[in-house]
Amino acid sequence: MTSHLFKAEIHCHLEGAAPPALVAQQAQKYGIDSSPFLRDGAYVWTDFAEFIRCYDAVAQVFRTEEDYALLTEAYLTELAGENTIYSELIISPDHGDRIGLGADAYLSGIAAGIAAAKEKTGIEARIIVTGERHFGPESVIAAAEYAARVRHPLITGFNMAGEERMGRVADYARAFDIARDAGLGLTIHAGEVCGAFSVTDALDLVRPQRIGHGVRAIEDEALVARLVELGTVLEVCPGSNIALNVYPDFESHPLRRLRDAGVRVCISSDDPPFFHTSLAQEYEIARHAFGFSDAEINAMTRTSIEAAFVDEETRATLIARLDAQSDAT
Numbered sequence: 001m002t003s004h005l006f007k008a009e010i011h012c013h014l015e016g017a018a019p020p021a022l023v024a025q026q027a028q029k030y031g032i033d034s035s036p037f038l039r040d041g042a043y044v045w046t047d048f049a050e051f052i053r054c055y056d057a058v059a060q061v062f063r064t065e066e067d068y069a070l071l072t073e074a075y076l077t078e079l080a081g082e083n084t085i086y087s088e089l090i091i092s093p094d095h096g097d098r099i100g101l102g103a104d105a106y107l108s109g110i111a112a113g114i115a116a117a118k119e120k121t122g123i124e125a126r127i128i129v130t131g132e133r134h135f136g137p138e139s140v141i142a143a144a145e146y147a148a149r150v151r152h153p154l155i156t157g158f159n160m161a162g163e164e165r166m167g168r169v170a171d172y173a174r175a176f177d178i179a180r181d182a183g184l185g186l187t188i189h190a191g192e193v194c195g196a197f198s199v200t201d202a203l204d205l206v207r208p209q210r211i212g213h214g215v216r217a218i219e220d221e222a223l224v225a226r227l228v229e230l231g232t233v234l235e236v237c238p239g240s241n242i243a244l245n246v247y248p249d250f251e252s253h254p255l256r257r258l259r260d261a262g263v264r265v266c267i268s269s270d271d272p273p274f275f276h277t278s279l280a281q282e283y284e285i286a287r288h289a290f291g292f293s294d295a296e297i298n299a300m301t302r303t304s305i306e307a308a309f310v311d312e313e314t315r316a317t318l319i320a321r322l323d324a325q326s327d328a329t
Contacts (some may be wrong), residue, residue: 002283008086008304011235015059016271026061065109072113082122082280133162144175148182156183157309164193169201185309197222218254228262233307239277240270250289266304
C-alpha cells in the first residue's frame with residue numbers, strides 16, 4: 001500500500017476533479033437534468049470528443065463564486081486525506097466568463113476554496129490558468145493575457161489543454177510568450193492523443209518546463225534523449241491514458257520505460273472521477289502495475305515538487321517534509 005506516502009499532484013483539472021455526488025447535488029440545486037452525463041454515480045462518455053462534452057456539462061453545474069469555493073475545498077480536502085501535501089489546479093477563466101460569472105469571481109471562489117482547505121488541512125495549492133485549444137488561438141491568448149494582467153499570487157503557471165488535434169502549436173505560441181513574459185511557469189498538453197511530433201512541436205515552439213502527459217514521446221528515441229537533456233518534466237497520468245485508450249493496458253504504458261531512460265516523470269490524476277481513479281489510486285497503480293518501490297515513488301513525488309510552479313521557500317519546505325518522511329520509512 002502507498003497510503004502512508006506523501007503525495008503531490010501537478011496535473012489536475014479543477015472541474016474534472018468534481019466528485020459525482022457533489023455534481024448531482026449541484027445539478028439538483030439548479031434544476032439540471034444530469035442523466036445525459038451522470039448515471040449511477042459515474043460520468044457518461046465513450047471517446048475523447050464525448051469526454052470533452054461531458055466535462056463541459058459537469059462544469060455547468062458550478063455557477064457562483066460560492067460553488068467554486070465549495071468544489072475547490074472539497075477536492076483539496078479529499079487530497080489532503082490521502083496524504084497529499086501539494087496540488088496544482090488547472091482552471092479556465094474564460095469558463096467563468098462563458099457561464100456569466102466572470103473570470104474575477106470564478107478566480108475568487110477558487111482562491112477562497114484553497115484558503116479554506118489550507119486552513120483545515122495544511123495542504124499547499126497553486127493555480128495554473130489554461131486556455132482551451134478547441135476554442136481557438138484568440139481564446140487561448142485571452143487566457144494568457146488574463147493570467148498576466150490579474151497577477152494573482154496563487155496563479156503561478158499557464159497551460160493549454162483541450163482537443164489536441166485542433167490547430168497547430170504555432171497558432172498558440174503567442175499565448176505562451178505572454179505568460180512567459182509575466183513570469184509564469186509553462187506547461188502544455190502534448191503527446192497524449194497525438195503522437196511524438198506534438199511533443200517536438202511543443203518543445204520547439206513553446207519551450208515549456210513541463211509537458212502535460214507527453215507519454216507518446218516514447219515513439220521517438222531521439223525525442224526521448226532530448227527530453228532527458230533538457231530536463232523537461234512529463235506530468236504522467238496513467239489511469240487517464242488507459243481510460244482514453246491512449247494505451248490498451250498498463251503493461252503497454254511507457255511510464256517505466258521513460259523513467260528508466262532518464263526522463264523526469266511524475267504522477268498525477270488528470271480528471272480523476274471521469275477515469276474512475278484518484279491520486280491515491282495512481283500511486284497504487286505505480287506500485288502494483290509498474291512495480292515501483294517506495295523510494296522510486298518518492299523520487300517521482302520529489303520531481304513533482306521540484307517542477308512545481310511555486311516560490312522557492314515553499315518548495316524547500318515541501319521537499320523537507322517529503323525527505324523527512326522518506327528517511328523515516
